[in-house]
Amino acid sequence: MGCGGGCVLKSPGTFEILAVDPDTHARRGRLWTAHGPVETPVFMPVGTQATVKGMSPADLETVGASIILGNTYHLFIRPGMSIMETMGGLHRFMGWTRPILTDSGGFQVFSLAALRKVKPEGVEFNSHIDGNRIFLGPVEAMAAQRTLGSDIAMAFDECPPYPCSYDYACQAVDRTLSWAACCVRQDRAPGQLVFGIQQGGAYADLRARCTRELTAMGFDGYAVGGVSVGEPDDVLKMAVKAGCEGLPWDRPRYLMGVGGMGQMVDAVSEGIDMFDCVMPTRLARNGTAFTAQGRYPVKAGEYKSDPRPIEEGCECMACKRFSRAYIRHLLNVGEMLGVHLLTVHNLHRYMQYMEQMRRSLETGDFKAFREAHGAGRAT
Secondary structure (H helix, E strand, C coil): CCCCCCCCCCCCEEEEEECCCCCCCCEEEEEECCCCCEEEEEEEECCCCCCCCCCCHHHHHHHHCCCCEEHHHHHCCCHHHHHHCCCCHHHHHHHHCCCEEEEECCCHHHHCCCEEEEEECCCEECCCCCCHHHHHHHHHHHHHHHHCCCEEEECCCCCCCCCCCCHHHHHHHHHHHHHHHHHHCCCCCCEEEEEEEEECCCCHHHHHHHHHHHHHHHHCEEEECCCCCCCCCCHEEEEEEHCCCCCCCCEEEECCCCCCCCHHHHHHHHCCEEEEHHHHHHHHHHEEEEECCCEEEECCHHHHCCCCCCCCCCCCHHHHHHCCHHHHHHCCCCCHHHHHHHHHHHHHHHHHHHHHHHHHHHHCHHHHHHHHHHHCCCC
């Protein structure tokens, strides 16, 4: 049930629920943006600095990526918003014509920046690149995302570390809600959607409070944040379950930074629609391939004369033309093509996985899909 050429164009922010699994909270949807529809559940490749590492826009289209992620913090620092404005925004700058979601930069401010000084109106910090003093808050983050012209802008938030005390998590929720209220009042780029980010760490009551207050602000969608920060699986599952409870059924839900295949299908069963993660591209740079049976190190010696493709039966360009032996050779001698081919394959595998999950929801076979692919199985 892809959109194809038969869809009637709808206004940005329209979220259609096309199928629902009767036994879980999983749903098959379609989110309309200013640059076209996004079929959900969806995985968004991470293009932190106006590029998905090792991939051109044409490569991304070929593997089936419908939406990618950019990062406001990194683009705010380099190349800077004056250049981005001169170049006509992020789509034109990077030659990508499909939807883009931009993170607000809050996670990076609290994880990368040194010597932070948190104020009611935002955070003053030292750049991780050159040490220059910079200020970023909800007003600045939304202005930057307006200049970037992303289809989905994320509210500026505070992502607490794991573990953290209840008091710290409570203060982070207070700041997140205050900044969210500011973000929702800011001007937007034409057709730009804004998602609020739920925080609360490992504390379900704080997440519930954050949900109540965020939904009262009327965002276009909602993210479950504060995960993939080192927490164990049981805390992640709690955060997802608690994070989805109370969120509007008719708005898209985004689980930030989670990309394990088993984790994603389990999160979809709780009602999550959108994901992003650096895992498929980062592990490609480390020589790891994802397959339907799991992942393995292509650089291992056992593949030095292996004539098989990365994954037998795969239709990606790398598998149709090249052997494991060749790609292993490229990786071992430091040739850029090796990382490129492995990245092509890994992202193709992710896009195929999400397409199969969507199809299982359309056909009523999601239970079988989850049993085959849930956490603890192929990742």
